[in-house]
Each structure stands twice: as structure tokens, then as C-alpha cells.
Amino acid sequence: MQRYTKPAMLLHWLMAILIVAAFFLGLTMTAIHGITPTKLKYYSWHKWMGVTVLLLAVIRVLWRKANRPPPPVPGPAWQHKAADAVHYLLYFLIFAVPVVGYLYTYAAGVPVVYLGLWQMPAPFDPNPDWKQPLSELHEILAWAMAVIVSAHVLAALKHHFIDRDDVLKRMLPKF
């Protein structure tokens, strides 16, 4: 069995943790009523996570271009097609969700200061008219990602525990 490269695994699992954490942090922080220090802290952390996901996404695509992934595990053609579709959607979403979130906060006139240290560049001047649509798009894309990630996880578990093939093992380091 050919596994993914170590950096590919590291990028995959690091992003998996960050994306799941950012998603639930997003749900938690938006449910807090009014303004509290905790809420402001969560918003900042959420934005830092988003920027990190975006940076890792760039590295990940570059790594994938330079390093071929292992060949597909034998299986029915429809499953390969479905897996491809899910993977393409995931690649799209790991860029789209943080980018739209970024545009949203800049439309609101609140810059991202990454890790409290570096102020990220503003793509445009604040525009209150764009706040609402960008906020909604960010939320819709995040939920779409939750659905796609769930499909991805369920498929991996099904392959591992029911089909007992190498699909999940290829993404796990040799213990």
C-alpha cells in the first residue's frame, strides 16, 4: 500500500482539526448574546484560524501539485467519481470559506490582526452594504462544508470498517 506523503498527512490532519474547531467556535461565538470579552476573544481566534486554514490550503495545493497522491484504491467507478467530486468541493471550500469570512470582516471595517501581531491587508474600503450578504454567504458555505466534510468522514469510516480497504490507512502514518 502506498501512503500519502508525510507533509500531505500533516497538512490534512492539521487542517481537519482547525476546520472542525473553527466551525464549532463560529457556532458558539455567534450564539453569545450582546458583547462580552469572551465573544470578542472567540471572534479573534476564529479569524486567526481562518487565516491559518487559508495559508495551509495554499501550501497544500502547492504540495499536491509537486507530489502525486497515491493511486486510487480499486473500487467501482461511481465511487471514484463521487470521491473526486467531494475532494474537489473540499479544495474549493478550504479557500472559499476563509476568503469570504475575510471579505466580510473587512466590509465591516474590522481588520484581522493575525495572532494579535500582524495586521492583514485590506482588500477594499469598509462597505456596510456588503456586510449582510457576505456574512450570510460565509455561513452558507460553512454549512455546505460541514455537509461535505461529514460525507468525506463517513465514506472514510465505511471504507475502513466495512470494506476494510486501504482508503483511510493511506492518510494515517505507519504506527
Place this chain on the structure above:
Amino acid sequence: MKKLVLVSLLGVTLAASAAALKTDPAKSTVSATFKQMNVPVDAKFKKFTANIDYDAAKPDTAKATVEVDTASLDLGEADMNKEVAKKDWFNAAQFPKATFVSSAIKSAGAGKLNVTGKLTIKGKATDVTFPLTVKAEGGHQVFDGALPIKRLAYNIGEGEWKDTSMVADEVTIKFHVVAQ
């Protein structure tokens, strides 16, 4: 007696009008800038009045008063605007106005003034001094000043909001007054 009062009132009005300028509220701004977890925030007071008596020929006789509605600070988010009017912040219900009243204005070179006066926020009055620039622009006098303060000195942000790693203690109040 009535006549005397009327005459003296008239006299006061005349003396004041010699240099009193009419502020253009649409072009003037009073804002507060600070950092929230190192994120710069620039918020404007939507309601304020600024009265400046200024004669370019006699700058040392100038006077200034600024009064802002504390509940009118616009942070760009309705929830935030509501929060800063609350007890922990401005306590706008009890202290609806923050004021600055000058006690002395001294010329500090061409187009520069040094302003000293009393700043009162949330019932706390302190003496402050800050530089103000003035320039004539299309028949108007444009005043610009920045007054750095520490918010905790005025109890702005009590309880859990005292944490300066969340909202920095340093706040700069900026005046931009266009008057005629």
C-alpha cells in the same frame, strides 16, 4: 433693574459674538480610536456640539467647549453601540454627556495652539492639555486635535472590561471641527 439685566446680557452676547464661530456639524467629527486585541477601532460620536471662539489675530483669547452624547458612539455594529452605552462603559443613562471645556488656549507657532482644559467623562473630571492645529480653508477655520487619554482613569470599562489585553487602556479622542 430689568433694563440693566437686558443691557448686560446684550453686552455679553456682543462680546462673545466677536469671535464665536459657527460649527458645521456635517463636516466636523469627534471620534475615539483604540485597540481591541490589537485590532484598531475608529468610532465616531454621532451627536456632539462644539463651540469655538477663535480670532486668528488674537489666538490666546480663544475658547472651546465640546459636548458629546456618550450614547451616540458608533462602532459600526448595533450590539456594540448598545454595549458601550451600558453601565460598565459610559453609563449613558446617568452620564449622558462627556464634556471638554477649555481654560486656556495658547498660541504655539503658526497654525498651532496648545489647549488646556477640563475633560469630564462619566462624572470624572481631569485637567488635560493637547495640541490643536488650525488652518483657514475656503472661508472656514478647520481645527484638528488629538487628545490621548487612559480609559480606566474615567472608569470606562468596568468589571470584566477592565482587562486591557482585551481593550487597550490608551484611547485617543480626535477632534475635527469645521467652523465659520
